[in-house]
């Protein structure tokens with residue numbers, strides 16, 4: 001029995017029990033990944049889905065992946081930061097989509113997007129707090145029920161056999 005298996009991502013060998021099998025979209029074929037590469041593969045897929053949604057494309061071109069790598073290496077941005085920023089640029093600011101590119105994602109824009117997100121969250125929290133206060137006025141307190149005393153467990157019932 002082969003205990004180690006090559007990761008489809010990085011090519012290193014790992015114990016098969018530590019690896020993750022990822023199936024193709026058709027479900028007919030599968031590849032084995034080490035945990036790190038499996039995480040990266042899932043992250044890429046999630047990132048790809050969101051980028052496609054924002055740009056209305058079927059799959060991101062190589063340029064997007066190069067830009068993603070540059071943003072991660074240069075600024076340490078996570079996928080979430082990049083997506084939040086793209087969402088802000090195109091869905092909130094409604095800037096014109098010149099091309100499918102992450103070129104507009106830069107520190108000044110990320111800061112603006114983060115500030116916007118924070119403001120939105122504060123506003124949402126205020127709304128929720130206001131709703132909670134309103135709700136309280138309608139809640140009629142239920143009469144407290146006396147809790148039934150728990151029946152004592154008769155050990156003999158368990159020892160019949």
Ligand SMILES: [Zn+2]
Nearest residue numbers: 007010034037
């Ligand atoms: Zn790997």
